[in-house]
Amino acid sequence: MSPVLGYWKDRCLAQSIRLLLAYKGVEYEDKQYEIGDPPDYDRTCWLSVKYKLELDFPNLPYYIDGDVKISQSVAILRYLGCRYGLEGGTEVERRRIDVLVNQAMDMEDQMLDVCYFNYDRKPQYLKELPRQIKQYCDFLGDRPWFAGETLTFADFLIYEFLDQHRVLDPTCLDAAPPLQRFITRLEALPPVREYMASPSFMTAPLFNKHSAYEIEQRAKKAAQKKK
Numbered sequence: 188m189s190p191v192l193g194y195w196k197d198r199c200l201a202q203s204i205r206l207l208l209a210y211k212g213v214e215y216e217d218k219q220y221e222i223g224d225p226p227d228y229d230r231t232c233w234l235s236v237k238y239k240l241e242l243d244f245p246n247l248p249y250y251i252d253g254d255v256k257i258s259q260s261v262a263i264l265r266y267l268g269c270r271y272g273l274e275g276g277t278e279v280e281r282r283r284i285d286v287l288v289n290q291a292m293d294m295e296d297q298m299l300d301v302c303y304f305n306y307d308r309k310p311q312y313l314k315e316l317p318r319q320i321k322q323y324c325d326f327l328g329d330r331p332w333f334a335g336e337t338l339t340f341a342d343f344l345i346y347e348f349l350d351q352h353r354v355l356d357p358t359c360l361d362a363a364p365p366l367q368r369f370i371t372r373l374e375a376l377p378p379v380r381e382y383m384a385s386p387s388f389m390t391a392p393l394f395n396k397h398s399a400y401e402i403e404q405r406a407k408k409a410a411q412k413k414k
């Protein structure tokens with residue numbers, strides 16, 4: 188049976204996993220749970236199966252590959268990295284991956300908090316973004332990939348992380364040519380390029396329907412329609 192990746196019908200924490208799986212040409216089921224419409228945002232489609240999947244810590248995303256049943260997005264990426272030779276070739280590379288992934292997930296948590304629950308803090312978050320982006324830029328330096336010479340699972344995580352920030356603020360990488368080159372390099376990998384051109388590639392929504400960000404997006408679309 189093909190592995191199953193379960194997540195909401197949006198990008199958020201699953202898109203980097205989808206990208207890695209596409210890069211490796213893994214056949215899998217991209218199981219997307221769709222939250223109900225406002226005002227209820229019914230989550231029954233997920234909650235009705237949440238505790239039946241034999242996950243130690245039931246959550247989304249999850250990945251089921253035979254006897255392997257895991258949640259936690261980074262654990263899934265790391266599992267896939269080890270399974271498909273994208274875990275870093277040296278001690279130094281693996282150390283860089285650890286630091287980077289933990290750092291990026293801290294920031295992702297902040298970004299999600301803003302985009303879901305504290306949207307009034309978005310201007311402040313974006314104001315502080317250049318300082319944060321510079322740190323990723325300096326960390327990459329002139330290496331081709333974030334760990335060093337080898338492409339690793341961390342690159343898929345950081346690619347998606349940067350791209351989500353680009354959606355929030357299209358100018359945020361303007362002062363970071365190394366990060367722009369990294370993005371171009373990853374997008375040019377043939378399986379990634381093919382995946383991005385395919386109908387199964389999701390560009391939106393970034394987040395779930397009940398997030399403040401997506402509520403704003405829908406309001407903007409509705410206002411444009413009225414014009």
Ligand SMILES: N[C@@H](CCC(=O)N[C@@H](CS)C(=O)NCC(=O)O)C(=O)O
Nearest residue numbers: 199200245246247248258259260261
């Ligand atoms: N640290 C977890 C966070 C998982 C999480 O918060 N998942 C959210 C979507 S972003 C969810 O709706 N989970 C389903 C649930 O809580 O039942 C990870 O990285 O996977």
